[in-house]
Amino acid sequence: MSAPPLSLLSLVRPLVRAVTYTRWLHLMVGAIVPLAVGLVYPGLTDPGLAEWLIVAALPVPPVAAIALLPSARRAEGLQARLMLLPGKHARVRRATDAATGISATPSASWTDRGRTALWLVFRMEAGLAVLLASIWLPQCTLVLAGAVVEEPLLAALTPSPDLGLPALAPLPLLALLALVVGAGRLDTRTARRLLGPSVKERMTALEERTERLLERNRIARELHDSLGHALTLAVVQAGAARAAKDPEFTDRALATIEETGRAALEDLERVLLLLRETGRPRGASPGLDEAVRLLDSARSSGARVDAEITGSVEELPGPVSREAYRMLQEALTNALRHAGQVPVEVRVTAERSRLRLLVTNPLPEGRPQAVPGSGSGLRGIRERAALLGGEAKAGVKDGEWRVAVTLPLR
Template sequence: MNGMPRLLRTLSRPLRPVLRSVTYTRWLHLFIAATLALLGAFVWGVEDVPPVVSYAVLALGPVPLLGVAAAIPATRLLETMQARLLLFPGPHGTDAQPDPGLARTPADSWADRGRVFVWLVLRMWVGLLAAVVGIQGIFLTVALTSAHHWSSFEEEILPLPGPWHGSYPLLVPVVVPALLAAGWGLGVLIAALAPRLLGPSAAERLAALEERTERLLEHNRLARELHDTIGHALTVAVVQAGAARAAGSPEFTERALGAIEDTGREALEDLERVLRLLRQEGAPPSRRPGLAEAERLVASARGAGAEISAEIDGPLESVPGPVSREGYRIVQECLTNVLRHAGPVPVRVRIAASADGLELHVRNRLPAGAAPPGPGGGLRGIRERAALLGGEAVAGPSDGEWRVRVTLPIQ
């Protein structure tokens, strides 16, 4: 019993191309391409010339027009749209029907236009072959059924080897599958040529890869910013709330609530900016803070109970925007790590800008029994930010302290 379904599937396998709609849409695609050559046959009149001359006129006559069409950049876009619709019908990007890899933009270079020209010519030739085989195959199938049709076929289309025989109708089941197989094969051929001639060039693929890489880098940067901003805000809020509960002082509680409010407001602004970038809205994103606002960052950490001594030297306003913004995030992450791993301990922060570069130095005492920060996302983010700007970040314990030292070039 189990062998019967398997046998039926084996027997029906040769019929699958006939039952698939894509076989017939590819035929339509080829017949559309042959229309130009067939129209030229009517215009030029090739009835009274030898068959070799008539086929040469059909195949070569429209080539100059195809060259003019290929020189138009939008032609490639139109051809790829038609190919997607007829050669590769169905949803793309799935396992059942993957994307055929056709270009989605006009042809900008002459090399791409040359490939479009080759595509147009080959498509016309293959379409012309499919039309000739299809039309004559249909006429031959009809001719095999009777002597009258046989003589008409011999007079109007092709010479035949001899008179009609009564056994010729038995050949119809052979001619029809051969005709279907020829049409299917030509459709597969043109579908195989499409990605090679209508696909993006190497330069276009490289540009698309670079654009995708830029998007991934941008998303990675936004993820780091969310980690730094939200992590800092939550850490400050948790430390402030715990300190206010332990202190039991209305004045301290008031200061703690104010610090939580300021930090939360800043985190919400950064969150809104990141979401706008991810949604690609038209509204301009909010401004990213820089080192010129480092005092506010230090004040926020002080409000969480940390004893911070800050030393800020040099003209921070003249530090380039990218360096200033990334430097702000580095200091923010350092203070967040202090509050998260060491608690309210003495911290020394030094921010120095000079012609040689920008130096960021954050040091805090390690409480007895406290484990130093591990190689988590915070320290990795600091090193990545410094490396992207051509700088260097060094972090580790030294003389009972945890030290983070970052140097960034500003030229």
């Protein structure tokens, strides 16, 4: 048995979706206000075309005035999400404006109020039109089928019983179904256009998304630098202890591995607290004033570290001190990982307006020169420096591998 044509499926599919009928109900609800006004004036006992035009026009000013209330936009946005959009994402509290295309926040400007007023008027007029069509088209079906409709609500528009053609009786019902589907889609499209996020709301959402991405990148760098440094030291210490075959040196190596591992666990716990967002106090990241710990751990791994720190690093701004600590950590880790137990020179200069960090080590014999700019560690150093308005360079110069960082203090 062959499948139905694609065109037939596309015509039938909307009729079996619940959202088609919730959109229909959404439009019909919009007709409540003009019908209530029409009951007062001019009355709905035997209305003609002129009376229906009055019924449609009279409620426009008060309905538009309702949009002056900031909460009107929120109420209409929530209704539109619930009744016009398919899927669970439109019904949960955490549904976002970007996911639905419809804002559920109060009006924050006169532009928002104006768009809300246009939406309320559109919903009312479109709902009235759909309601009248929903009454009139079934009447047409009854008349074409040969039934006699006494005192029809829309007598002026109902076909004469003399034109009764039973074969054409289903056509008005099919027209009604097509109207329901088309009007529902138009209602949804108009809601997204008039109740969609404003430019300010989109900019705020974009800034929040950018902040989240930057925070994720920062956490990734924290994990890479902290855990990478700890694992590198552990590997180097273990290898050196096995090669030395000296119990005293092995004890020192194990003590260094233990201390480094404990510090890495503290960093890992702090980063996990950031991810969990539990509201618990978060431990402060280490700063450049704790650089002695880095230098000692590098020396304990067998590297000969010549360090010179000039200036008051204790008085550096917090962000500069923390990021400089991570950059020094990554530079030492790279030296130990790629060069081994070679002399490493560290120069830290805290000047009046900038901080300079220079880490150099000779290239090991028999190893290929590293490609400047390769590796996520060097990329992380550059990203940290760029975020602070500084500059970081890494590469081979005069037979040495150099990592030079300059950070502004203001």
